Structures are given as structure tokens and as C-alpha cells.
Amino acid sequence: MTLPARGPRSTWLSSPALPRWLGVGVGLLLAVGTAVTGGAPGPGERALYDFAVSRLLPPLPPTADLVLVEVDDRALAALGERWPLSRATWAKAFQSLAAYRPNAVVVDVLFDAPESRDALDLGEDVLERLRASGLADTPAGASLAHDLEARLYAQDGDARLTESFSGAGTVILGSMALAEDTGGVPVPGDPLTPVPLDADRLRLGARGLSTNLAPLRLAAWGSGTLNVLPDADGVIRRYPYAVRVAGRAWPSLALATALRLWPERSEALLRVASTDDGAPLMRLPAPDWLPRVSLADVLAAGPSSVGLDLALREKTVFVGVTATGLHGQSTLPGQLAVPGVEIHAFAMDNLRTGRVLRATGPAELVGLVETSLVLGLLLWRRGRARSLGAVVAQAALLVAAHTVFVGWLLADPGWVVPLLPAVVGVVLVTLAEAVARTDDLQRQSGALKRLFGRFPREPAPPPSEAHDAGAAPGAAASGASRPPPGEPRS
16 A cells, blocks of 8 residues: 655745735835835825825815915016016015005015116216216206116115015015025024924925025015925925925925914914924815916006905915916926915915824824734635635725725825725735635645545446346346257257
8 A cells, every 4th residue: 555645845935825915015015115205195196195185175265365466477468578577666566565554475586686787887877977077066967966866766676675675564585495505594683584393304405595685685574485395296295384404494485474474373383384294295275266466456556446455455465476487387286387376375374274184193103003904804804704705895895994094084184194005905915815715726626536536437338238238137038048040949
């Protein structure tokens, strides 16, 4: 008797449970990778986040105390100027805005270089020569000198702009954080002052700051950075409320404006601004969220305009360019190019209402735990399922429950937890279970074939024998006793 040959010994690597655990491992690895890279949405689920934010979440309600004064195509046509506008035009615009007593005038424009002074230097030289020659002492010369001096005063755009800032008293300017070490850092007493946030944890860092001209900065009420934080695909999902430069945290235009308008709420504002390392995910506004006024109307109408008075008085006025091809090509989830001034406006509204979306901290921990729980439940339930169809049904139910839970976290507390890691893990575990159960059925079928192969069947008789075996017994006996032909019968 010979023993049957044994097959290869089963090892851990050939265990049917290995693919299931690999599927669980891939899901958990994706969840951990999303947390390590800054929280959801991960690189593979940005399209899902964009769809949820732009289609499923309710947009920001229209605001009543914010308004946009835009340099649009109509304003450029009415002024007869090309971009950038002259400083004299800007000075007139801010003087007109100051007449309506807005709460703040937030400027999404950088005046970092002085205007050309060639004509002014020539006029000043002529005026000095006129006075030195003694002609200014004559009535005609005095009138000429006075007229020339008035013209030079009106044409000094930087000086007139500084005066308009001082007259308004509520102008908040923008600055730019630079990746190159070419800008400076404001000195104490500058309107752009750092905020008490942990600079080492900020998502956005720079090496320098490009600020406005010193006279303009000193005449302004405040200042903040104009930078945005696009993802690798060019879409802006996070707004940096602070930027790290020289080891300190410098506020954005939205944060600087909020701190100036509501100093009594500075602690709460800074706490919201520090969410997700200073750059939380944003809730998006509706397309008509921000009321608009053209700069052409502001310059054409006088201070007695009732319509502009209702639109601008005691409002926070954001000023920026929206003319075709001039504003930055900033893309929001589900939207095309959006002017940067609008992004700063609704980022400030997110900040003051606390309606930012969180993807790190508690949301990060909840995402990891929930992903582990979903995959653990699938592993437990698949062992109790008697058929592959039951496993697939349980997997579909877990994916649906996971999607509902993630959607509820996004809509209610504003937590963005990863969606794809658990879904990928569930799919991989289900596929591994399907393969394992198919292999089990094949092995069982092969075992049954081998089992029944040990009992060979009785060979079938030839056709003649089968015919004889099928004849009646009496007929066979009579046939055997019948004598051959010609023989006598007994």
C-alpha cells in the first residue's frame, strides 16, 4: 500500500487570506498617505471634492455688507486709459469712495513702484528757473508760476494717492509674498504687521515680501498678502490666511481686514485662521454672491448719488480689476477663472463666520478610524457570508454607508475626511474574496473527481453478450437442448 503523494506545504505567502490583507493594507496606506500629505482631498479624490463643494454643499448666502468696486471693461472704456491706471485716477477714485464713508476699502492692487516722474522733474526745474530769474515777481510771472505749481501738484500721482489714503482713513492695501529673496520685511510700525500664529506650521512659506511704497503704507489703515494657494492641478481649494516669512506669520488681505474691522474678535478670528495649518478648505459662494459696482459709476457720480450711497455707505468695499484678460486666472472648484479680489472677499466671509472646512486634526483622526472600521467590518462579515453574492452585497452596503457618513461630515461639521481609501480597500478585499472562493470551488470539484475516481465502474459487456443476457431464461434453456438438424430426437 503506497501513501498518496502530498502536495506542497501551504505557506503564509500562499495563504488565501494574504490578498484580503493586502487589500486592507492598500486602503489603510492610502488613508495614512492622505493624512501625511496634508489631509483630504487626496490627489485621487480632488474631483470628488470639487463636485461635492460646487454641487452638493449649499453655497454661501448673498452678503449685505460686502460690495465689489471693479475695474471692468466699461470702466476702462469710460476712463480712456489702459491698465495699469494712473495714480491720479486712483486718487480720484479713493476720494470718491471716501465720500460714502465705507467701513473699509480693501485694495487688491499693489503699488510697489513709483510712477514715472520725468514730466514732474522737468516742470519743477522750469518752476525753479522761473523763480530764480525774477520773472515770478511780476504779475504775469507770478500767475504763470502759480498755475505751473498747481499743475505739478495735480500731476504728482503718488502724492495725491497718499493724500486720498489719509483722507479715507480705512484703506487696506495688499502685498505679495515672494519665493525669491528679493523683497524686504516690514519694520515695526508698518501697517503690515505679523500675527501671533505658529509660523513653522503654516502651509505657505516665502523668502520675502513685496510691499507698497513707504508713503502709501504709512497712510494706509492696514495691509495683507495677496497670495493664493493653488493645488498641483491649478485649482484653488485652500486659502492661506497667513504666510511664513523670516520666521514670522504675516496675515493675508482677508485676515488683515477682519482684524481691523473686528478687533474684539481677534482671538476667535486667529483660531479660525490657524485651521489646517493656516490654509483651510473654502466653502464656495454663489455666482451672484457679491454685489458689484463699476469704477466708472463711482467716478462719474457725485457724492450725492442716492444709489451709490445705499450701495457703499458703511460697507466693506473690495476694489480690484475684473476686466477681460487682466485679472489673475484663478480657478475654483466647478468654476472658471475668478478674479482674485473675489477670492479675498469670500475668504474673509468664511473667516468671520467660521464656515471653513477642516481636513486635519480631528477630521484626520476620524478619517483614519472610519476607514479602518469599514475594512474591519468587511473582513468580519465576509467570513459569515455563505455565498459570494452575500459578500458583494455587504461590500456595497458598507460603501454606501461610508459615502453617506463622509457626506454628512462635510455638510454639517465641515470635516473633510478621505472617501477613496476605504472604497479602494473594500473593492480589493471583495475581489480577493471572489478569487479565493472561486479557487475553493475548483479545489472541491477536483477533490470530488478524485474521490469518485477511486471506485472504477464495471466494464460494459459486448453487444452480443448483452443481447444474450437480455434473452428470456426459458428460451435459452430450450435452445440448449434442441438437437442439431438430422439427429433423432430422444
